[in-house]
Amino acid sequence: MSDTIHIQIDRADGSLQRLIGLVERRGFHIDGMNMADEGPFRRIALTVRGRDAARCLDNLGRQIDRLFGVRRLPDEAMRSEAA
């Protein structure tokens, strides 16, 4: 089962690579990705799927939170935007 995470990252050297590398290294496949330009930021929607049952999306979220210049966007904000 895949989930979508919404993220805003600073437009800094290596920031995209850092995010994607972390997601794959922590045991998730990236099934889809959308990126939009937001001036100094990029807004990214990542569709991810754990490599095995032990991979927990909450843990991945907390790993992403450790990155600098990266912010997870609340799902609700994304939903209301989409509506």
Added chain:
Amino acid sequence: MTAAAFKPSAEAAPRSGARLLVSTLERLGVEVVFGYPGGAIMPVYDALAGSKLKHILVRHEQGAAFSADAYARKSGKVGVCMATSGPGATNLITGIANAMMDSVPMVCITGNVAQGLMGTDAFQEIDILGVTLPIVKHSILVRSAAEVPAAIEEAFHIARSGRPGPVLVDLPKDVQFETTADDHGFSIPNDAPRVDHDAIAAAEAAIRAAKKPLVYIGGGVKIGGATEAVRAFVDATGIPQVSTLNALGTIPTDAHGMLGMLGMHGTRAANHAVQDSDLLIVVGARFDDRATGKLAEFAPNARIVHFDIDASEVGKLRSANVAVVGELREGVEALTQRMRAGAALDIQDWADDCVRSAKDGAHRYDAPGEGVYAPALLKEISEAAGDDFVAACDVGQHQMWAAMHCRFAKPEAHITSGGLGAMGFGLPAGIGAKLADPSATVVTIAGDGGFMMNIQELATLKRYGIPLKIVLIDNSSLGLVRQWQELFFAENYSEIDLSDNPDFVKVAEAFGVEAFRIDRRDQVSDGIQRLLAADGPCLAHVVIDPRDNVWPLVPPGKNNAEMMEGS
């Protein structure tokens, strides 16, 4: 120059990016930098001459990274290392990974080719930012001289705040040359999570409900400045404790109630207490597999109270019943206050059982024979050096013997490559620790395998006259691998023989370092006295039986109650 002269000002005289780097390091209070020059970092080395920074010229960049790491562990300050682009930068990598795995604050500065050449496979060009992404806490590629001060300040802030770690700053050569009168300051955010007092109350309730509580102390306690807080908590509650490798000394290793290290080479008392416990109070530890053994069978009866500054460690491997995310000192102090305000815990029988088990299982040092018994030697040297003893360990059997048998009075006394397990750490780590605290009795404890991986740093010892003591425990083999081949690979000894090692005494002497050999048990006490009394650097080459093993041992994939004991 005074600190005020370095205040960011738009009216300052133009300075190069390299000079801005050096002046920012000075302003941040950096005293020692470990490094090695090369083409792409020459402007920085030009600016270093005449600065207040003491640059330690190592003989391999890996030595610079390891020395900076140990300097940081011993001093509590940010360690700084620098190297040129390409091979200089890639030689830092093992050291960067080491700092990442053990949460050590370190700033690594690399030169790079000029921005116009980046991406063209220029001479000595490597995308070091890309190469190191998985092993840094953060990294910054500086694109203009004006950004240098802010980038360095941000790197220092990130390296030491929260859960510390290494930060890489990559400086293209044109940025080092570029002059600017402009520099942007960096405003330090206050981003430490606050301790949740509801969680503290829940932790107290869990402890009061437990019959067999146990404190599982990790390396985060020292890093978070929470050593005294944890000691006070233990005093206030009487709860027995176990320690990870990186936390040894947080509670003095000979204290009543400290059951020793848990895990693969832990004590029987510690491992059995964990397996029996009904509540683990985990403080700044991360359930590393070397500590837990088979995770599914680890502490099967225990609820978990987990204190950590890093939210991503909570629930990563073992779910927590109570999670306290935030500064450890603040969290533990708040818990202690609550525990003191209430009734004393009724756990005396459990605590007594734990301590009795530790006493009954205490290691014996009366192994028969004439040969040197390494555990006894390591115990003796740590006791002879007293409270000023600091061990800088390499990786292997000697590292486990040091962890099990040395006396550590404080957590800074034990510097070891815990998470990464990087052979070659011991000698450069000893250099970094001794420079961080010249008054300490710093002893590098190495094996013959790891020592050869950074043996060139003997030249650094000699060059700066650093009075580091080295105990080189030589079993003429890769002992821990040999032990596993004996036990788990049907004695199929494959590529572990190092009996063609050089004569280490002659090698040390050739570098200008005093050295002598210890072959027999009756030479040990005099040898330790000679080593500790030496004015300058000194190496004791200790020859032991290659068949000596590290006991006890939890076999890989087994639970921690299934300890093997050798003869």
